Amino acid sequence: MTARTHHVIAPDGVRLATDLCLPRSSGPHPAVVIRTPYGRTAHRAELHGWAARGFAAVAQDVRGRHGSEGEWHPYHNHEEEDGAATLSWVRGHTWSDGRVVAAGASYAAYCALVTALAHDGDGDGTPDAVIAAVPALGLAETAREATGPERLRARAGWWAAHGDRPDSDPEALETALARDPRLLEHLPVAGLGDRLERELPSWTRIWDDRRRGRLVLDGAAARLPLLAVGGIRDPFAEDTLALWRGWGGPSRLLLGPWGHRLTAGAAPAAPGRINLGALYVRWAKAALAGRLEHTRHGVIALGDSGRWYRAPGSDDGRSPETADALGRQVLTGAGRPGTDRTTPPPRTAQHAPGGGTAPGGIGDAESTRPTVWAFGTPTGLRLLHGADFTADPARPVRSDDLMIPVDGDRADRCVLLSPPLPRPLDLAGHAEARVRAVTDGPCADWAVRVTALDPSGRAEPLAFGIVRRTDPPDETADITVPLGTLGRRLDAGTRLRVEIAGHHFPAHARNPHTGENPVTATRLAPSRRTVLTGGGALVLPVTARRHYVEPVPEICR
Structure with a gap:
């Protein structure tokens, strides 16, 4: 052949x-x-x-x-x-x-x-x-999260490698970053194409398409x-x-x-x-x-x-x-049904390891139930520091670094931590964070990163989500941050660490906090944030029964 x-x-x-x-x-x-x-x-x-x-x-x-x-x-x-x-x-x-x-x-x-x-x-x-x-x-799906923030690092890498050229250079962005390590910090974001040492006229156009x-x-x-x-x-x-x-x-x-x-390609049959x-x-x-x-x-x-x-x-x-409605249903908060007006009250509840309740009726009802870790509780997620913090785009929380500040001085994020899991948990399905917070600016991004810390302290990313909000300044807002679909087993002894921040850079463009378009903005301003732990929660899809399936027959039937 x-x-x-x-x-x-x-x-x-x-x-x-x-x-x-x-x-x-x-x-x-x-x-x-x-x-x-x-x-x-x-x-x-x-x-x-x-x-x-x-x-x-x-x-x-x-x-x-x-x-x-x-x-x-x-x-x-x-x-x-x-x-x-x-x-x-x-x-x-x-x-x-x-x-x-x-x-x-x-x-x-x-x-x-x-x-x-x-x-x-x-x-x-x-x-x-x-x-x-x-x-x-599509352009809109790849350039931005469905919740608004721009995917900066991935789009810059793809466009530098493949955009406006007949061939590919997979290392184009890395080469440019070696010359200018602060390349992705330059403003405006729309002008990034001019700094890659070749013409990239389509770069500005990718941010114009919002047809998702x-x-x-x-x-x-x-x-x-x-x-x-x-x-x-x-x-x-x-x-x-x-x-x-x-x-x-x-x-x-x-x-x-x-x-x-x-x-x-064929992975080894193991x-x-x-x-x-x-x-x-x-x-x-x-x-x-x-x-x-x-x-x-x-x-x-x-x-x-x-x-x-x-x-x-x-x-x-x-x-x-019915199946589709269950698959798309939005979870209610920990003990606060009705916070999201689009969500009906839960029909059943299961005791959660985090000290909250687990509303039922989402996804595969026989095997998976959303389980709640309430913020600010000893058995849920206790506050380590940063209930009040400053989201400063001049020194943003970085997406490529899992290290966190060890104290609350000049806090740049809110950090919460769970006690060790008493037993292994299987997670399969939709996750989200419920955040009650206040900001002083006209436009704010809320980034939530969940990290699994194994018994030895090794950190591994578990879930992430980011949303853009235009809530009235200095007013309390209830914010739902989708954390995507999880498929993961957590060992007994694992701790869950939750970070709530205003940026996730360079994976996402920095919100300037001025109300201007982050793609064209040239002026940045810090934003004061307050996270109210009462009413906040992390909601994870814990499998109640181990109903495993064989993937190939299931896909091919």
């Missing part, structure tokens, strides 16, 4: 460099198509893997990248038309049996999805199934099968979950203990590990043969333990509407 390069002609005549690897057996064959900005040649081993399992495997450089002609404009390119032309090209050959899976990771997942959703399932340019791994769903959720909304009308693959440590994990939950056709979710650098390449092939064959149940199933890994739970929001005998 040898990958040979061809050129697909786009509707406007642009030639798209395309590698094709065919099985040794005679055809026709089903096909898998990967359209990527990261270099088609990087997929040679993957193409060979698909071909060895009976698929005609195609990898293509998107327009304006590597071997393809045209201009590269991320998320404003011709991905829909070019994708449709490529699928039509595949189906026009005798080696194709007409069945096509569109697949990809990150931006390549976006390419697969827009091709699938562009033509309402009609015509030769639409795939029969989609595999979307760690999907980067288009692909999730379009996916509700889809009828073809979807496999959404994400990682607990992936910053886009919640987008992966939203895509899976909202998809109209048979949808499957695999949420593993990974970050964004997820590949389809206990607790999944061979993603083999899983993709098995799922694709089931999807193309019409053997998938027309339901929503998903699994979530319990860290690196090798255990998997059914993901909250999976169909489990309830109506899809």
